[in-house]
Amino acid sequence: MTTVTKLPFDKEYVEQFSQKHNEPAWMQKLRLEGLDLVESLDLPKPDKTNINRWNFTNFEHTAEGETIDSLENVPAQLDDFIDEDNLPENIIILRNQAVAYHTVQEELTAKGVIFTDIFTALQEHSELVEKYYMTDAVQVDEHKLTALHAALMNGGVFVYVPKDVKLEEPLQTLFWQEDKKAALFNHVIVVAEENSSVTYVENYISDNDEDATVANIITEVFAADNAYVSFGAVDHFAAGTTTFVNRRGVAGKGAKVDWALGQMNEGHTVSENETHLVGDGSTTNMRTVTAASGKQTQNFTNKTVHIGLDTDGQISQRGVLFNKTSAIYNAIGKIEDGATRANAEQESRLLMLSGNARGDANPILLIDEDDVTAGHAASVGRIDDMQMYYLQSRGISQAEAERLIIHGFLAPVVNELPIETVKNQLSQLIEGKIN
Amino acid sequence: MADYTLEIKDLHVSIEDKEILKGVTLTINSGEFHAVMGPNGTGKSTLAAAIMGHPKYEITSGSVTLNGEDLLEMEVDERARAGVFLGMQYPSEISGVTTSDFLRSSINARREEGNEISLMKFIKEMDGALDDLEIDKNMAQRYLNEGFSGGEKKRNEILQLMMLQPGIAILDEIDSGLDIDALKVVADGVNKVREETGLGCLIITHYQRLLNYIKPDHVHIIMQGKIVKSGGAELAQRLEAEGYEWIKEELGIEDETVNA
Numbered sequence A: 001m002t003t004v005t006k007l008p009f010d011k012e013y014v015e016q017f018s019q020k021h022n023e024p025a026w027m028q029k030l031r032l033e034g035l036d037l038v039e040s041l042d043l044p045k046p047d048k049t050n051i052n053r054w055n056f057t058n059f060e061h062t063a064e065g066e067t068i069d070s071l072e073n074v075p076a077q078l079d080d081f082i083d084e085d086n087l088p089e090n091i092i093i094l095r096n097q098a099v100a101y102h103t104v105q106e107e108l109t110a111k112g113v114i115f116t117d118i119f120t121a122l123q124e125h126s127e128l129v130e131k132y133y134m135t136d137a138v139q140v141d142e143h144k145l146t147a148l149h150a151a152l153m154n155g156g157v158f159v160y161v162p163k164d165v166k167l168e169e170p171l172q173t174l175f176w177q178e179d180k181k182a183a184l185f186n187h188v189i190v191v192a193e194e195n196s197s198v199t200y201v202e203n204y205i206s207d208n209d210e211d212a213t214v215a216n217i218i219t220e221v222f223a224a225d226n227a228y229v230s231f232g233a234v235d236h237f238a239a240g241t242t243t244f245v246n247r248r249g250v251a252g253k254g255a256k257v258d259w260a261l262g263q264m265n266e267g268h269t270v271s272e273n274e275t276h277l278v279g280d281g282s283t284t285n286m287r288t289v290t291a292a293s294g295k296q297t298q299n300f301t302n303k304t305v306h307i308g309l310d311t312d313g314q315i316s317q318r319g320v321l322f323n324k325t326s327a328i329y330n331a332i333g334k335i336e337d338g339a340t341r342a343n344a345e346q347e348s349r350l351l352m353l354s355g356n357a358r359g360d361a362n363p364i365l366l367i368d369e370d371d372v373t374a375g376h377a378a379s380v381g382r383i384d385d386m387q388m389y390y391l392q393s394r395g396i397s398q399a400e401a402e403r404l405i406i407h408g409f410l411a412p413v414v415n416e417l418p419i420e421t422v423k424n425q426l427s428q429l430i431e432g433k434i435n
Numbered sequence B: 001m002a003d004y005t006l007e008i009k010d011l012h013v014s015i016e017d018k019e020i021l022k023g024v025t026l027t028i029n030s031g032e033f034h035a036v037m038g039p040n041g042t043g044k045s046t047l048a049a050a051i052m053g054h055p056k057y058e059i060t061s062g063s064v065t066l067n068g069e070d071l072l073e074m075e076v077d078e079r080a081r082a083g084v085f086l087g088m089q090y091p092s093e094i095s096g097v098t099t100s101d102f103l104r105s106s107i108n109a110r111r112e113e114g115n116e117i118s119l120m121k122f123i124k125e126m127d128g129a130l131d132d133l134e135i136d137k138n139m140a141q142r143y144l145n146e147g148f149s150g151g152e153k154k155r156n157e158i159l160q161l162m163m164l165q166p167g168i169a170i171l172d173e174i175d176s177g178l179d180i181d182a183l184k185v186v187a188d189g190v191n192k193v194r195e196e197t198g199l200g201c202l203i204i205t206h207y208q209r210l211l212n213y214i215k216p217d218h219v220h221i222i223m224q225g226k227i228v229k230s231g232g233a234e235l236a237q238r239l240e241a242e243g244y245e246w247i248k249e250e251l252g253i254e255d256e257t258v259n260a
Helices: A011-020 A025-040 A076-081 A106-110 A118-124 A126-132 A144-152 A385-392 A398-414 A420-434 B044-052 B076-082 B099-109 B119-132 B137-141 B150-164 B180-197 B233-242 B245-251
Strands: A091-095 A098-103 A114-117 A155-161 A171-177 A186-192 A197-206 A213-223 A228-236 A241-251 A256-263 A269-277 A283-292 A297-306 A312-321 A326-335 A342-352 A358-367 A372-381 B005-015 B018-029 B033-037 B057-066 B084-087 B094-098 B168-172 B200-205 B218-223 B226-231
Touching (some): A011 A144, A025 A144, A076 A197, A091 A114, A091 A155, A098 A114, A114 A118, A118 A126, A118 A155, A155 A197, A186 A228, A241 A256, A256 A398, A269 A283, A283 A297, A283 A420, A312 A326, A312 A358, A312 A398, A342 A358, A342 A398, A385 B094, A398 A420, A398 B094, A398 B099, B005 B044, B005 B200, B018 B033, B018 B057, B033 B044, B044 B057, B044 B084, B094 B099, B099 B119, B119 B137, B119 B180, B218 B233, B218 B245, B226 B245
Parallel strands (some): A091 A171, A186 A213, A197 A228, A213 A241, A228 A256, A241 A269, A297 A326, A312 A342, A326 A358, A342 A372, B033 B218, B084 B168
Antiparallel strands (some): A114 A155, B005 B018, B005 B057
């Protein structure tokens, strides 16, 4: 049985929404294609989690967001994300999908770098966006939620780094859903052209503990030949938000796409993170951490798809589960026929801190090629008695010893986040769950 | 430095319903160094673990007090804060927690909230101890014991001893796996604490070698889960020269292990 109710948005609404944003014709067409498909397509079927009863359709589609005048004076909810002593020079803050603050270094713009919100990009760089928007990475017709996303996309960011441009400073975005009922259909595209490099870090923030709404997020990352993309994110939607997030990267010859994701949502979540290693010698390092403390059900998939020769895909998932959370961690290495000398490694480790929490780590290898190497490791366990004994034997209290062990367990991923404030903020979120 | 007295009386200890210690009595005062020696499998390490509160060991009877306070009633961390330290034979590896952060947490656990050790003072003390023990300063930023060699782990235990300055220390086979140079460095570290703080110490060792560098005031031989003979430093020297056989003969013991 499925309780997905009829979508409260029709063709006329979608057309008007598109027109209001002065979108190019191709975009409106893509939205309507999506809308047509919503009814006929099924929900995705994440392995071992039934999402049929989850709320994907009860939400407000738009809300107003006030602008923010200066980074020195951001609303309190954003304080932790801005380092006042070292103000970010490239940042976009979306507040209820609207651009509240935007700054980018002039020298980047001079080099041809684009770092702007998705609606501006659709107007000013229509052809460029069209080339990457739900074409080679995520498809409109994959399932009901991708179609819904295409129809109702209401926010996002477009990043374009031209050939040979190597960015030293990270690009940062904050997606703040201040309105408690407004849904976020966020679309992020990061394009790194040949031989370029970029670090991009995003935060999702909301505080709708009671009000139900939806986050439906698609992120597409393209690293052309010999390009490098380092992608960091901390997702922290409140308990009322049901989240579907799909982050997908495509790596060209010799390209590298690295992910460091803090998956800290308080509500039901399906998170898919995937890298397609298309070019010969392309690599990916996918690291994720979760700390879940409520009653939510979450499903996390990390997947490497090996297509080119000599590709290398590393997956490392770490999760700490408190209270009554239930979480599935799938780590999938898929090696296509012809992906000679591919290497796919997966590691999933879960730390269970409550007898009522449920956790499952599933390493999966799907191999259609003979000449490959692959390996996986998975563990689900409790805090080691001997580690506790050792720490306590130095006078450290039980609570403090647990705290050290949990932070330590998650440190390999937390430490990978490329922006200090984002790293600290993730540590604070973990700290909050421990207490 | 305050005076400490650790008093062990008729201690019986079991693991998984098997009795290992069968009545150990021993008193250690500040300033005294006691060596507990014995062949493998006689209960030496069990004594150390039971005093500290290792979760797998069960005290079936007897008592352990520190300055008259019942140590066995205390949690492991309370025992440590009361002044007991155990240098472990097999310290745990703790991924993601740096040695430096761990040391600071250990020191601050002994201090009132709001009176934490300042970062400058901590670094100064740690650097001093690292130099004394000839440890590469990088170790402070490595994850606790992770990927450490056997020798590095032992030095790290003594580093903690030097930083925490306990009243009574138990050193469990702190010499195993150390070459002679490392052994001297570790012994120098222990002797420094001994001189500076009036440490009371229980040294558990299989070999007399360590006792050439850390001079014991008292030597106790443990067999079949009991102290069977006590004496001064000369007892250890006789063991070095003649082994344990003469004691077994003297006491009519055929199998010295607790299985007997």
